[in-house]
Amino acid sequence: MTVTVRFAPSPTGRIHIGNARAALFNALFALRLGGRFVLRFDDTDRERSREDLKVAIADDLGWLGIRPDIMLSQSDRTDLYDQSAERLKAAGRLYACYETPDELERRRRRQLARGLPPIYDRAALKLTDAEHAAFAAEGRRPHWRFRLDGRPVGWTDLVRGEQIVDTASLSDPVLIREDGSYLYTLPSVVDDIALGISHVIRGEDHVTNTGVQIEIFEALGGPVPTFGHYNLISTVSGEALSKRLGSLSIGSLRAAGYEPMAVASLSVLIGSAEDIHAYRSLAELAGHVDLARVSMSTAKFDPHELDMLNARLVHGLAFEAVADRLAALGIPGASGIDPRAFWEAVRPNLVTVPEAAQWWRIVMEGPQAEPPSQGEAGTAPMAADRAFLAEARAMLPAEPWDETTWGTWTKTLQTATGRKGRDLFLPLRQALTGVDHGPELKKLLPLIGWRRTSARLP
Structure with missing residues (x-):
């Protein structure tokens, strides 16, 4: 089996340290094991996705030394997602829903008031053909939910060890919007199957989503990849990173004159059991990144530490x-x-x-x-x-x-x-x-x- 990993940013903003960390963990994993790295733009959000940001993201990755073996955009692969959606509909795993956001919010509040978990009650599964026709006559267009099995879903995580997500505690996820466009979840699984993604390495904020996606992998008959969920990083003050935190965007760090290997080294070594050292190449760094040694506590990104690492590299430049x-x-x-x-x-x-x-x-x-x-x-x-x-x-x-x-x-x-x-x-x-x-x-x-x-x- 050829190790194949992917980095799947949404081209709605420049990448920051947190995004770069995801790309680096994947690229270094592939480099260490002689695998392939896929850059996949998750651009199903038609209104916010921009072509110039795809170029900027690829350029920022290139500055870090990451050069994809494969690069593609989900917006070019809609036919593939349509085929998978039809298969799920035929199998009874994808069903039409007509509730408006206001209706869902009122229902959620009622559930909370009654002490019930605020998950979708699958009311749409009880709709008759006549009711479906009535909604269509009103001009309502359905969104489509994936019917979860409602069972414990387990996997052995590269970082966190044995993990279980009970999908009975989750709402059936919406996979297709009213306008027919896809949310992240289904295209991600379809592409992972089509591209032979062997390992999905991403932040711990995706742990619950992994339980859902494993069910979709199985429903489509695809092989389930190995998952790894590393710890997230925050600023020293504890503020979560975002695309709007411009001072830690890769573009701003480049403009400020930082060395790519100082940024790369600090990004993946903070919050791990490894000593923090500024390595001179991704190949060298890859030998010091072990997902099993990544902490499960939030890591703090300290710009002062980046300064020190960068200075060490600069002092060694001929x-x-x-x-x-x-x-x-x-x-x-x-x-x-x-x-x-x-x-x-x-x-x-x-x-x-x-x-x-x-x-x-x-x-x-x-x-x-x-x-x-x-x-x-x-x-x-x-x-x-x-x-x-x-x-x-x-x-x-x-x-x-x-x-x-x-x-x-x-x-x-x-x-x-x-x-x-x-x-x-x-x-x-x-x-x-x-x-x-x-x-x-x-x-x-x-x-x-x-x-x-x-x-x-x-």
């Missing part, structure tokens, strides 16, 4: 890996500065690659109104510091400069002024960069050069 990205930021432009030397100077102080542009402006232009994210704005020099800086300017070594220049210059200043430690180094750093912390000045000073250094000293 110049060749970022040269094109630096060029897109205007580095080195026509400056004549060696971009490799610049990268090696600023790399240890970056969280994201685009932050290099902030240090580039400091090298070229001097202190900035807004300091780099890893820097702390310096204070205006005191009168004594201004005198010291003027003396420092007078003692600037002649060019050419290299990494020994900073040490030579500061030793000369120490001898001449008696300053040492923070009193010696901090005023110079503040004057040259505008911040209290940053890249090693022995590496930064040759990039700034004599002319720019002299201009920044009084």
Whole structure:
């Protein structure tokens, strides 16, 4: 059997960390076992589904390193769903209902008032042919429900172990809307059968739905896949993720300059027994993701943790890996500065690659109104510091400069002024960069050069 998994987003919004986590769990599972990954757009919601969002979702997945073996849209497969629906109708498992939402809500309230579970009472099964005809004459169009067996449905879950859902406690699910369009449930099962999906890996919010879908698999005579339901994630504050939480959308994280493997690693390792580490490829990460070691408690997604993972990856990036990205930021432009030397100077102080542009402006232009994210704005020099800086300017070594220049210059200043430690180094750093912390000045000073250094000293 070829392992085949699927990621089935609705193209009604950009994907966020939670969606990406679903895609990653499936893609990594397939990668680990030599299987296939299917990207299936669940676009049965005709009003909200958008073609441009399909493109955006596929692009975001590609950024994460996920490239589907098969890609399809449910909107192109309606004939297949129609055939399955007719089979279920003929078998008496799909039946027509005419209640309006208001009628169903009133019925639900009556059940609650009587202490009964608010599930559909199957009143439509008792309709006579004459009553069906009367509803049709009124212009009412039916929605169609799947008649559940009302029994315990069990499976061995890849994450949660033995699971049982008693479908007797559930309403018969609506599979077809009044307008003839399909809700998620039936097309999902039909496609899983048609595509040979062997494993369905998704969030724990689908556990109850799995009991329903297993009954539909069996009613259609299809093989029931193996299911796995992993824990959900929330923000540190406990807020559930949604497509409207833009700061954690994959698109926004890309725009902010995060590395795809930092996002991927954190997404699947939080809430598991594995140590959180930024792996350099999906193939490497796949060897460290075991669904059996995923916790059943909600995992917290901490952006600060993402920053730390991303910084570790950035600090290990060779110049060749970022040269094109630096060029897109205007580095080195026509400056004549060696971009490799610049990268090696600023790399240890970056969280994201685009932050290099902030240090580039400091090298070229001097202190900035807004300091780099890893820097702390310096204070205006005191009168004594201004005198010291003027003396420092007078003692600037002649060019050419290299990494020994900073040490030579500061030793000369120490001898001449008696300053040492923070009193010696901090005023110079503040004057040259505008911040209290940053890249090693022995590496930064040759990039700034004599002319720019002299201009920044009084």
